[in-house]
Amino acid sequence: MKEILYILALLSTTGLAAQTALYNSGNIRIHEEGQLGFHTDLINDSTFDENLGLAGFYGVVPLTVSGAFIPLFFDVELANDNGVLLQVGLDNANNTNFISGDFLTPRNQSDVTYNFLPDAFYVGEGNFSKVNGYAEVISQQNFTFPIGDNQQLRPLILNSEGVNPSAKCAYFLEDPNNPTSFNEGFDTENRPRDMGAISTVEFWRLVGNVSSTISISWNERSNMGALTDDISTIIPVGWNKSTGRWERLGEGGAVGDLDQGFVVSAPFIPDNYEILxxxxxxxxxxxxxxxxxxxxxxxxxxxxxxxxxxxxxSPNNILRIYDRNGLKVFEKRNYVNEFNGFSNVDNMVITREKGLPIGIYFYIVSMEDLNLDFQGFLYLSR
Incomplete structure (x- = not known):
């Protein structure tokens, strides 16, 4: 099959400068053992997904990948000090070799990602070569996202309880209270009473619907000393989309010191949280x-x-009632005067249908709207 390559000179809007590009409007294929090196922009307006061999992005001039179709490459090599801007996604089926420069994606467009397909992996990632924006993994269970910002690699390690149909992640060196890449802020003072300070230096956004744990790390730039002087108190936290406040994603267990370390979360559903x-x-x-x-x-x-x-x-509340032995006999979220002496908890309550025995009970109320917790006693008589 004859391969057709169109090299076009694309004029800028001023008409005073020219930018060359490889324009695909037909059938381009990289055969096994073949190599295609990009020293110019790629405009991909047709299918470009039956590739083997290597596609490399080289040089010192910043490059752009754009067009109506996502190109799919088998092996990818990045050696361009000024990086490659993705205006459309890019699929990698096998290996990505990071040498120098970043793949950049818009942080306000999570649908444009560098995509690692089911068998894809990567080597060579570091501060000088990574995904600067959103990376996505397809049909993989565990993955370390090679993501960061202009200066540093800031990976997130994902370990899921099942295979992720899709999971994507980006790192943000921004204050959650006033992020430039989001239309809303995430008030770091809107947190439970048993939670201390929250980072105003950085955060990650993770998208996925499979229960997972994550590991995130800090370094000197993270300024962990502003949060605590005891690393054992460091926890991963997330902004819950439904409640509109910060929540714990684990109970601590951080490793390292205030200049360098990491912490692992408990299992959670990433899609329930906006940022971490x-x-x-x-x-x-x-x-x-x-x-x-x-x-x-x-x-x-x-x-x-x-x-x-x-x-x-405080309509957003939780009421829990216990007997004198500490057995929970009643629990209700958003409680509105429902308890009338009967248990609603599946436990060892005897003669459930006749109601709870006469006696003293202990209650705890969490008033989540007000960040307040109360306890007291009630006496049940008939």
Missing amino acids: TFGALGEPTDILDLDNYLITPNGDGLNDFLTIPELDQ
Whole structure:
């Protein structure tokens, strides 16, 4: 089959300068053991996905990959000190050899990614050669994203409980409170009472729907001393999309010192969180006293239900009730006066259908809207 290559001179909008590009409007194929070196831009307006061999991006002039179709290369080599800007994604089926320069993607367009397909891997990544923007992995379970910013490699290690149909990640050297790549900020003061400071230096964005753990690392630039003087308190945290606040993604266990180290999360669903970064454990949650209550569920209209008037101020709450032995007998999120002496928890409660035994019970209320926690007693009588 005859291969057709179109080399076009593309004039700039001013008409005063010219930029050459390789323009694909037909069938280009890199055969096995073949090599194609790009020293100019690629405009890919047709299928370019039956390639073997090597596609390399070379030189010192910054290059651009654009067009209507995503090119798919078998082996890729990057040796361009000024990098390659991807205005359309790029697929890699086998090996990416990072030598110098970055693959750059727009951080405000997560649909443009450097894509590692099911059997793809990479070598040579470092501060001087990486993905500066979004990298994506397709049909792989565990993967280390070779991502960073203009100056440093800042990888995120993903270990998933199953194969990811797709997972993508980017690193941001930005303050979460005022990120330039997002239309909203992520208030680092909007956190639980038992959480300390949250990084205002950097964060990652991870997209995926498979339960996973992550490992993220810090260095001197991360300024961990602003969070804590005890690395054992460092935890991974995430901005929960549904609650609009920061949450713990683990219980600590960081390794290293304040200048260099890493921390591993507990399992979580990445798509539930907008961004991820470092936080620190705070002081233990204060337990404040509310009233003690009398519950007499006998149908006379008096004290038939546990009513806590203060919860009107915090519709986003959790009520838990325990017996004197510490057995949880009732739990309700967004509680509105439902408890009438019957257990709703699947446990060892005896004679469940007749209601809980008469006696003293212990309750804990978490008022999440107000970052407050309360405890008290109630006496159940009939």
